[in-house]
Amino acid sequence: MSKGDFYSVRMRASEDGAHELGGKHISGGELISTYDNLKNAVNVLLEKALTHSRGTPDFLQIQFELIDKPITKLRPLPIGTNEVESVKEGHSIAQSLLEIAGVPRKCIEKAFEQITENSGLRGAILFDIRSSVRIDNRNEKGVRVSRMDWLTTNFDKWSDHHKITPSLRVKEALVLATKVSQHPATVAELCWSDDPEYITGYVAGKKIGYQRITRLKEYGDERGCRIFFVDGLSDLHAYIEYLEKQPIFVEWEEENVTRIN
Known part of the structure; x- marks a missing residue:
């Protein structure tokens, strides 16, 4: 490119x-x-x-x-689906996945306590896993991840391989999660939509991939959540610059396929 x-x-x-x-x-x-x-x-x-x-x-x-800027190509995170029957069960699974990803239990509990007060933000909040406090200083705006995409033809091949119905929602979420998790300072992400008709959310990270959870809020609830758990963040400005400005394309290649140059 x-x-x-x-x-x-x-x-x-x-x-x-x-x-x-x-x-x-x-x-x-x-x-x-x-x-x-x-x-x-x-x-x-x-x-x-x-x-x-x-x-x-x-x-x-x-x-x-x-x-x-040059566009970076990233492989999509591995995907998994966790079927749950209630929001309570969904939150419990989310917390367990966050802990597996490397977020301390105390930090997870603190973040969940603050979800309601941060639910109206337009972007994500950055949560430091050592201090268990929000560090982005963006108030209601939050941090909005930008300059990313996945070519539809390649996404459709990925969907067919994984036997997943092609969905713009899944495509956009997986692209964002892949970009965010790529940064060395990102430990994990927790997200569910502010769309009142969509109750599935996810936890994502380098260790766990992209883990969909089928119920993270009640149907009709317009409150969303997006938290990036970070560690070792020596330069906050550079991290936000990466999220907002670094262009990336997600590109999937089928495993065990011989490439001819």
Whole structure:
């Protein structure tokens, strides 16, 4: 991929005004596109914003800009699914997975205590596993991971191999989790959507892969959660710069396939 060949296309939508003026977040999304495909990319994000179950936006912003950094290719995290019958069971599984990933039990308990007060954020919060405190200083904005994508044709091959129905939601979540977990300071991620009709969430990390949990909130609940548990973070600015600015493509290659150069 040559420098200047790709564009980052990003969308945000809210109700009752723009986000920074107190508007309710409705939807967000992004793609990496060639110049020739920009119109299609914009239409995909527009459709997502106008058909979201959280409501009808009265503020919508779509922007694109030239990517001026080399794009890093990452392999998708291994995927697993944990079937649960209740939110309580889902949270218990999530906490166990976080502990396996390397997050101390005390830190996990502290983070879960603060989930409700941080549920209205537009982005993620960064939680230090040593001090058990939030360290991003972004208030309601949080940290929004950006400049990432997965070519649909490659994602469809991955889905077919894993016998998973292709889903834009799974694609976007796995791309984000893969990028976040790639950074050396990331220990784990905990996430569930603010979409009231979607109750599945996940825990992800280098040690555990991408672990879907089928029930992490009640149906109809608009409160979401996204926490990045970090350790050894000597440069907060550089970490956020990676999340927001480093462009990545997820690319899957079937195991045991001989490549011919």
